Amino acid sequence: MTKTNPGRFFEDFEVGQVIDHAVPRTVSGGERALYQALYPMRHALYSSDEFARGCGLPASPLDDLITFHLVLGKSVPDISLNAVANLGYAEGRWLKPVHAGDTLRASSEVLGLKQNSNGTSGVVYLRTRGVNQRDETVLEYIRWVMVRKNDTEAPAPETVIPELAKAVAPEDLVVPDGLDFSRYDYTLAGEPHRFGDYEVGEVIGHVDGVTIEEAEHMMATRLWQNTAKVHFDATFRPDGQRLIYGGHVISLARALSFNGLANAQMVVGLNGGAHANPCFAGQTVKAWSEVLDKAETGAPGVGALRLRLVAVNDASVGELRGEDGKYLPQVLLDLDYWALVPV
Template sequence: MTKTNAGYFFEDYQVGQVFRHGPLRNVEEGERALYQALYPTRFAVAVSDPVAMALGLEGAPLDDMIVFHKVFGATVPDISLNAVANLGYADLRWLKRVPPGSALEAVTRVIGLKQNSNGKTGIVWVQTVGLDAQGDEVLTFVRWVMVRKRDVDAPAPETVVPDLPEAVPAADLHVPEGLDFTHWDKVGVRAPHRWGDYAVGEVIDHVDGVTLSEAEHMMATRLWQNTAKVHYDVTSRPDGRRLIYGGHIISMARALSFNGLEGAEFMAAINAGAHANPAFSGDTLRAWSEVLEKAETDVPGVGALRLRLVATKGGEAGALKGEDGKYLPDVLLDLDYWALMPI
């Protein structure tokens, strides 16, 4: 009788199935320090108590992506342990900023299934909610993942593909309670551009590059408790290489975007996201952004920018897809998200 868990395979999932994932450990200041060591993030509110307090917050909240990583990582043993790849995201919303020391847990519901034509894998759509110790929702998102079948002869389930929103409406964006950008010019933040300085259609080349390494990637996957086999075990892929965790690419690209988007302090929502091509150790990551939309919020002084953040391994800023409509081979990430910044 085995006492170990080999994880779920595609035929194990059913639409409506609910997973209450094991509780996460508290998210402490140590995670913040490690995050800043892994990613060259410089957004001031998440790294400076004095700045956060001058802008009306009780203290510096954890970086938005730390919260995402912790909740995402909790889902891996039940959702993507046997994944071939995590494919995309939609309707991701940060609902409550999280201070250091918070305890988080995650609950996931299966909302869609579709077996692939090869009969060996299938796509699983899930909706995950992250909760704090008070039971308040801090984060919610949909993602879809390609998962292996245990038995290729297992019958295909009824195909259910969820109808997902194209974007989170600007009116639904959560602005941190107490946030007041009227003192922005007095807190010493080196951010020369405000919301009004950006134009729809503008493309920003973030210039800098970071070469991905095995050491940093493995530290990140362990830190976020992401146990997906493709990130750890070189025998789980035919090419014998460890796939870089997609969230690692998002955090690195977001950190690089500071150069040109210094005032985009908060990620408020992710409308859509695709990991266009795999990334491996040794790839040099660069990033560019396109301004897709602008909106004012109901909080004075706080504006929202809808941005396309693209991570590449060598492509030119603005180059995304070929004439065939497919992503160019150098494109690693295509992320459509809302950011909050001073007007």
């Protein structure tokens, strides 16, 4: 009997299946330091305990995307070890801040299945939850991933595609307990722009860019204990290239958005997202954002911006799709999220 884990293939999933993922992870300041080394992240709330305390929190939490990467990484050996690509996200909510010393674990429920017409792979829809040591859910989201079949003769499952909300409703966003931006320090945060300075439909080009190095993206992916073969094994793809983990592009783009959105401090909702085209080492990632919506919250001095964050591998701003409706080849990421900003 083999003792190694080949990972699940498409035919191994069933709708309703619940999978508890192995290896809980206790986080520390090390994750924060490595995150800042890997990405040009400068948001003040995640950089300074004193700034966070000035905003009503007990200390600076770990960046929300650290939580996202860690929870997703827990699911990879069970879900996407044999993935072709991670395709998209929906209905994501950050429910509790994560601080150094917290221990995270994760589980996933299979919501839907659809075999591809080529019969060699299929799409798996899952809801993944991250839980801390107090059994509090800190993050939940839906993602769908294309997974290879091992036995191409295995019968196709009944197609089940879950109905997904187009966006997280503003009233369903969770503002962390105690968060108060009424005495927000714009000088220390780095920009003066507040809730009222942004208009729906406004497009912000974030100016800066980062060229992806092979070693950097693999180090980042290992940090999240993400073991998907496509990110490490150059023999796994016919073109001999390692596919950049999509979350790496998300973090790069979010960090680049600081220039123009320095006060979009906390990510609290993930409305949707698509890894529009594959990304490989050597490409230079740039980013732009569009303001899609605005909402008030019940917390003092706190508003919410719904933002589209787009990562591209050229200098284009404001372009997404061609006349055929398909993503343009330079578009790497199209992410729709809610962030908390001072009013």
